[in-house]
Amino acid sequence: xxxxxxxxxxxxxxxxVYGVLRLINFAHSEVFMIGTFGAMFVPFVxxxxxxxxxxxxxxxxxxxxxxxxxxxxxxAIALEQIAYRPLxxxxxxxxxxxxSAIGASIFLQELxxxxxxxxxxxxxxxxxxxxxxxxxxxxxxxxxxxxxxxxVDQVLVIVAAVGMMVALDALVNRTKIGxxxxxxxxxxxxxxxxxxxxxxxxxMTFLIGGGMAGVAGALYLISYENTSYIIGFxxxxxxxxxxxxxxxxxxxxxxxxxxVLGLVENYGAIFFGSDWKHxxxxxxxxxxxxxxxxxxxxESLQQARA
Amino acid sequence: xxxxxARLGGVLAAGVALTLGLAACGDGGTDAKPADxxxxxxxxxxxxxxxxxxxxGPNAGIVIPPRNGAKLVFDEYNKTNPAVKVELVExxxxxxxxxAVALAQQAIKxxxxxxxxxxxxxxxxxxxxxxxxxxxxxSISASATNTKLAENGWKFWHRVLPNDSVQGPxxxxxxxxxxxxxxxxxxxxxxEYGKPLADAVRGQLATKGAKVTNDSLDPAESDYSxxxxxxxxSKPDAIFFGGYYAAAGxxxxxxxxxxxxxxxxxxxxxxxxxxxxxxAGAANAEGxxxxxxxxxxxxxxxxxxxxxxxxxxxxxxxxxPAIYAAEGYDAATVFAEALKAGNTTPDKINAFIxxxxxxxxxxxxxxxPNGEVEAxxxxxxxxxxxAIALLGKATEAKLG
Numbered sequence: 001x002x003x004x005x006x007x008x009x010x011x012x013x014x015x016x017v018y019g020v021l022r023l024i025n026f027a028h029s030e031v032f033m034i035g036t037f038g039a040m041f042v043p044f045v046x047x048x049x050x051x052x053x054x055x056x057x058x059x060x061x062x063x064x065x066x067x068x069x070x071x072x073x074x075x076a077i078a079l080e081q082i083a084y085r086p087l088x089x090x091x092x093x094x095x096x097x098x099x100s101a102i103g104a105s106i107f108l109q110e111l112x113x114x115x116x117x118x119x120x121x122x123x124x125x126x127x128x129x130x131x132x133x134x135x136x137x138x139x140x141x142x143x144x145x146x147x148x149x150x151x152v153d154q155v156l157v158i159v160a161a162v163g164m165m166v167a168l169d170a171l172v173n174r175t176k177i178g179x180x181x182x183x184x185x186x187x188x189x190x191x192x193x194x195x196x197x198x199x200x201x202x203x204m205t206f207l208i209g210g211g212m213a214g215v216a217g218a219l220y221l222i223s224y225e226n227t228s229y230i231i232g233f234x235x236x237x238x239x240x241x242x243x244x245x246x247x248x249x250x251x252x253x254x255x256x257x258x259x260v261l262g263l264v265e266n267y268g269a270i271f272f273g274s275d276w277k278h279x280x281x282x283x284x285x286x287x288x289x290x291x292x293x294x295x296x297x298x299e300s301l302q303q304a305r306a
Numbered sequence: 307x308x309x310x311x312a313r314l315g316g317v318l319a320a321g322v323a324l325t326l327g328l329a330a331c332g333d334g335g336t337d338a339k340p341a342d343x344x345x346x347x348x349x350x351x352x353x354x355x356x357x358x359x360x361x362x363g364p365n366a367g368i369v370i371p372p373r374n375g376a377k378l379v380f381d382e383y384n385k386t387n388p389a390v391k392v393e394l395v396e397x398x399x400x401x402x403x404x405x406a407v408a409l410a411q412q413a414i415k416x417x418x419x420x421x422x423x424x425x426x427x428x429x430x431x432x433x434x435x436x437x438x439x440x441x442x443x444x445s446i447s448a449s450a451t452n453t454k455l456a457e458n459g460w461k462f463w464h465r466v467l468p469n470d471s472v473q474g475p476x477x478x479x480x481x482x483x484x485x486x487x488x489x490x491x492x493x494x495x496x497x498e499y500g501k502p503l504a505d506a507v508r509g510q511l512a513t514k515g516a517k518v519t520n521d522s523l524d525p526a527e528s529d530y531s532x533x534x535x536x537x538x539x540s541k542p543d544a545i546f547f548g549g550y551y552a553a554a555g556x557x558x559x560x561x562x563x564x565x566x567x568x569x570x571x572x573x574x575x576x577x578x579x580x581x582x583x584x585x586a587g588a589a590n591a592e593g594x595x596x597x598x599x600x601x602x603x604x605x606x607x608x609x610x611x612x613x614x615x616x617x618x619x620x621x622x623x624x625x626x627p628a629i630y631a632a633e634g635y636d637a638a639t640v641f642a643e644a645l646k647a648g649n650t651t652p653d654k655i656n657a658f659i660x661x662x663x664x665x666x667x668x669x670x671x672x673x674x675p676n677g678e679v680e681a682x683x684x685x686x687x688x689x690x691x692x693a694i695a696l697l698g699k700a701t702e703a704k705l706g
Binding site (some may be wrong): 234 | 361362363364365367400496522524526527529530531533535536555559563564565584585587589
């Protein structure tokens, strides 16, 4: 469940960008990776190396989530400005944008491995080594369901993730910006005629998607206490799968897809052995797409339901 | 249209200029080399020896100590002002077999190395071995432990440590013997290193009558909950993980978080790095046991040779010698001795390696015809007070 909600948060970024631009932003996995490092920066600067309690803990977690959001959203905006907007302005094909995304993704990974991690985190020559976060919160068991114990950190991840998703849903459905996003997704030309500033909307989309990936990064870090420059790759692929599973372009679909994927993976691994984990999740994906090509909640932003 | 064409022209022109410039550089380089080489072709004043391994990759912690150990040898050797000096050339494969092959070709064709230390890991060794064999370049690895490497009939390949079919059973005997575990959960990381090591442990445990449960995990992932749940359900006395420290630390942490507290955690040489403690957290890592065919000098060691090495290492790198530092030192010593004896070409060096029998820091260094070292000791280490301490040889060590 906890893993599923992280998938879901990242999947939101894929789904939103796809909904608005019809572009699969493959660099989104690096947006997530940078979010984990943004969050890592807070305890690093504060020099925390033992478990915290009470207000201090809450404060640090909030700061980490904010730092993660800031780093990720910043990256997403920069990506849009540098890697996608120039292409869009020249009317380049979507394939060009896709390739630009893959290039940006590898660029960011290597940038982190070679410069950012050694430089910012004071690890000379060690950019490719997994970086561990000291324990922030004691992992007390809260209660157990069906013999599975549920720990504080897992509850934190799920609660925070669901909170963010509800907020996002409200944003897209109830605000002016949200209406702009939905309008652009439905018909960009008509939206321009109705006075929607497409560039602003696209920027907002990347900002929100990036912010969600940043939250996911911070939550992941708090829960698993380590990260590395390639952490984004598997998560990106899985979140993309979740987005497709739920019906890409559909926000609630991304949520459902993420949770379903997380559960299928874990239960599948228990029944068939961990070796088969990926086989199972991707078999499910293929099966769902065979029978419902539009995904579980098969309608998109285009149908104005967000 | 016009500005666009103009710009395109500019780019083209710049490109042509650059290519020409590079070509000019290239010419200069090749011109200079034969001139240099020609004057000293009879007796080269400097030979190149390569060191290949994961120097900046995810498991660099296992490779940097032997690199440091080797560097120490050549620095000492060059200081004695020998007729033929050594230049140590580093090849950072990041543990990736495909990168390693390209680097090996570069080492052979461009740099013309006379010998290679490494490759450090088993996966890359399997790929690079045939390349070195074809070019007839001798190599000595200080850390590749896969058993099959010695079964290829390679004449130029050597390693200065016992393989996994010695390491695995050595650790398994310790698990079944002094630890007296009856129910053992064995996990591997599916890699060319981790899987055979774990299989060797499984096989030996089975002959000792222990109940063995198996699973494997993907080190590229970070959530091992499916494996961890299985371990918790099987309530083992001991757990063995075949893989590298990054995954081992993570696995150990998730196991302890899940409430698997009493089971002893074992791993092999790939996990013998403080990264294991960083990854798991000091509290979780306390008491974890790691078997290794490597010998790490402990501070209380009295043997003059070992102590001298440890002091020199500490003076040079302001750190205590870590995993495979002594093996790297010994491997490099073999090359240095070969040069001292006047062997400067790859085939002569290789012939010398075949006859070598010297007291190294880690062990007596003497190679069998298949490239394996003849000493077969496995050592057991334990995490104590947040640091890795030596318990002793696997056959003699006692749980403290």
